[in-house]
Amino acid sequence: MLYCSTRGDKQLYTAARAVLRGLARDGGLFVPSDPLPTIALEPLASLGYIERAAAIIQPFLEEFSFAEIETMLQRAYGGANFSHPSIAPLHRLNDDLFLLELWHGPTSAFKDMALQFLPQLLTGAAAKTGENATPVILTATSGDTGKAALEGFCDVPGTRVIVFYPEEGVSIIQQRQMATQEGSNVHVAAVRGNFDDAQAGVKALFADRALADELSRRGFKLSSANSINWGRLLPQIVYYFSAYLDLQNSGLINHGEKINFVVPTGNFGNILAAYYAARMGLPVKKLICAANRNNVLTEFFNTGLYNRNRPFYRTISPSMDILVSSNLERLLFELAGRNPAQVKEWIRFLQEKGAYRVEHDTVKVMAEMFWSGWADDDETIAAIRNTYGEYRYLLDPHTAVGKAVHEKYRALTGDHAKTVIAATASPFKFAESVARAVLPPAQIAGRSAFELLPLLAQSTGMSIPAPLQKLDRLPVRHRTVINKNEIRRGVLDFLGLN
Ligand SMILES: *Cc1c(COP(=O)(O)O)cnc(C)c1O
DSSP: OOEEETTOOSOOBOHHHHHHHSBOTTSOBEEESSOOOOOOSGGGTTSOHHHHHHHHHGGGOTTSOHHHHHHHHHHHHSTTSSSSTTSSOEEEEETTEEEEEOOOSTTSBTHHHHHTTHHHHHHHHHHHHTOOSEEEEEEEOSSHHHHHHHHHHTTOTTOEEEEEEETTSSOHHHHHHHHTOOOTTEEEEEEESOHHHHHHHHHHHHTOHHHHHHHHHTTEEEEEOSTTSHHHHHHHHHHHHHHHHHHHHTTSSOTTOOEEEEEEOSSSHHHHHHHHHHHTTOOEEEEEEEEOSOOHHHHHHHHSEEEOOSOOOOOSOGGGOOSSOTTHHHHHHHHTTSOHHHHHHHHHHHHHHSEEEOOHHHHHHHHHHEEEEEOOHHHHHHHHHHHHHHHSOOOOHHHHHHHHHHHHHHHHHOOOOOEEEEEOBOGGGGHHHHHHHHSOHHHHTTOOHHHHHHHHHHHHOOOOOHHHHTGGGSOOOOOEEEEGGGHHHHHHHHTTOO
């Protein structure tokens, strides 16, 4: 399997080179240039998560032997990294509706599913290619990616990791998780602005030839832990297959029965992995793209207009507060019949006008696979409250957006196919909003997010994930705050090159 750019660069890359680069030379995203493999489900049914993952991932990583892939997966998902033996267990709400809990990793959000694996893959890739420059993992985060990248790369020999997060755009717990990060190779800075500012600043550095030359002279090379990196998407394909197999094994679905997946979406990475899974033979009926009030994607799927010229809202699902969903470019590439000229035109419009429109026929093609809706904060809170009331199960606000959108979908379409909602974060990671939904106001008043954790645990009987339990007692180690035009200098400073 080789990889090409969505924007037409003629150069093909092996997996190792694509993962090391992050972004193609022309600013495009790497996608498989060969047809996607078809995965036979039956042989995977009796296997555990890691073995399933090895079988699904192998066709994409030709330079790695099966044993090497298993070792990398074992390091990522084995040991004590994940607090649940199934890694990504399903929780049954009722016979039609299931939650795929993707938050049992060290940072309590689904980003760990990819970011525990990516360091293995990157260091493995560096060994394969004989790359001896130190990879600098440069990451813009809407909250969860940053901590997951820091945790994944912390003290991984021969790597540096630099994280930029929007100063006002992350929850108190997310902020504290990053500010207290340990490790001798990690750097963290808050950026004055929102996630799109941080992401645009970081993306610009990847296209900056002068910076690349300067870094290369000093023995460094930029790489990305954002979901623009193919190495992020690949491990995310696995859990859609695994969830389906688990349902089949429990007799809850028939062989070949098509099911729906609901994915709370921001940068379009997680749902894109589901799309690839469907293209690889997973029986999927609909992929339901759930957005919050920053509903760019909902408008896009319904009308064909992608328009970022709109107010940016801060919501209680901050990891989805995004107006430019980078990974959509990979879907556009497929929708355009893999024609990079068409992709380039859309992207040029997006860059110059902040908007583009796809043809009516394309909207129809998208509608065969995707449905999109959105939920505002009140609907999100109501979904947390109602789900707790009905099932005694706590949703985090992102997952709750998914639940609320699924209800709309069912009401509008009458589709009662079995459905799996991607549960993307632990409710404790967003304790303030969750407490607002399920506890009486008098109990919450005046309490910090950290004080709410034990209160939520006591009143619901759910346990606080271990890494969040001690968070408020860890020393703060990172206090840098910069303007969005200082990101480049920040990188040089962190690497000691100024
Ligand atoms: C990152 C994130 C999302 C959005 O995922 P994308 O891959 O960016 O679409 C949703 N929920 C949580 C909790 C997240 O951390």
